[in-house]
Amino acid sequence: MPYFTTSDGTEIYYTDQGTGKPVILSHGWPLSSDAWQVEVKLLADNGYRAIAHDRRGHGRSAKTYTGNDMDTYARDLAELIESLDLNDLAVIGHSTGGGEVVRYAAQHGAGRVTKVITAGAVPPLMLQTAANPDGLPIEVFDGIRAGVLSDSSQFYIELTEAFFGANRPGSAVSEGAKREFWRQGMLVNLAAAYDCVTAFSETDFTEDLRALDVPIFIAHGDDDQIVPIKDAALKSIELVRHGTLKVYPGAPHGISGAYQAELDQDILAFLAT
Template sequence: MPYNTAPDGAQTFYKDWGSGRPVVFSHGWPLTADAWDVEMKMVADHGFRGIAHDRRGHGRSSQTWDGNDMDTYVADLASLIENLDLRDVVLVGHSTGGGEVVRYAARAANGRVSKIFTAGAVPPVMIKSDSNPEGLPREAFDEIRAGVLKDRSQFYQDLSGPFYGANREGSQISQGARDDFWRQGMTVGLAAAYDCVKAFSETDFTEDLKAIDVPMVIAQGDDDQIVPIADAARKAIKLVKHAELKIYPGAPHGIGGPYQEALDKDILAFIS
């Protein structure tokens, strides 16, 4: 299995499928590169090179005690892209991964990025504050941390419901998809799962979004129960110079079912 060595020596697992223009995928919490397998195969089948990594602490990557923060995640991504010497890169990020690719493009890309596509991304900032009164209260994220510490196996099983909208009438998400969410989550180290909650909820990406100067699609379901659309995509679109907003009626946070089919068509159209 291929691994990249991060600046601090951490080993980052990655998948590298196909050949052609690189499309780099960044996953959400508490997932792994496996969350992008369908999209990876899709882009590879259409003449692109799909690359997806397990964020440090997740999946097959090193479970480091330190570095479970957004700036280190970005440094890891930068190291991977630079060591593979990828150029004319299309970035695709979901949820926490959306924040990761936005900050990378704004601060570390050095001209390597040509397009960005985010889905259900956490930017601009999730947590409620005086400057972000519409955000979610800190107590909501404290509950996530408490769930991870108390019984993360059951917590991930329960979380898969609102994550994929399985708690909505008419949901077409399968039990298998929910089980795979649990499977991936259970590969995440406890320290990484816990610390990443602060990374995705408290990191402010406002200035990063303002700095984006390449074409970008900001996509989100309007029934996202994890990252509220009013505090995410609808705010982010106002900050990026060259962005298009795509809203998927009734779609959840997790990429699956009919939402995945529609999203994948849009991703492929954008990168083509």
């Protein structure tokens, strides 16, 4: 299994499949690169080099106590990309990973990144503040932290209901998909899982979105119960210069089923333009 060591000595796991133009995929919290397995194969099958990493503290990467913040995540990604000497690069991020790739592209990706894709992404800012009154109150994120600390295993099991929209009438998400979320969640280091809540909820990506000078495809389900579309994609599209927004009716936060099938075809179409 390939590993890369960052400048602060953190081992980052990644998978690298296929040949052609490179595409980096960044996962959501508290998951790992395994969340992108279908897309990695799809991209490789369609002539791309697909690379997906486990964020520090997550999956098979080092179980870090420090550096669990968005600036460090973006720096880790930049160092991985530089080590692989990737150019003419597309970056794709889901949820927290959407924030990571937006910050990377805006602050580190000049001359390398040509396209950005986000799905259910956290930018521009999730937390309710005086300047962002439509955001979610801090109590929501305090509840997540409390759940992670008190019984992370049970918390991740329960989180799958809202994550995949399994609590909605007619939901077709499988028990296997929910168990896979739990399996990946149980690999994350507790300190990393706890600190990442602050990273994904309190990081303000407004200026990163404004700084992007490459095309960005913003995908979001209108029934996303984790990252509400009104606080995220509908605001992000107003901040970027070369943005395309697609809203997926009835789609949840988790990428699965019919939503995944449609999104994957949209990803291929956007990359081909």
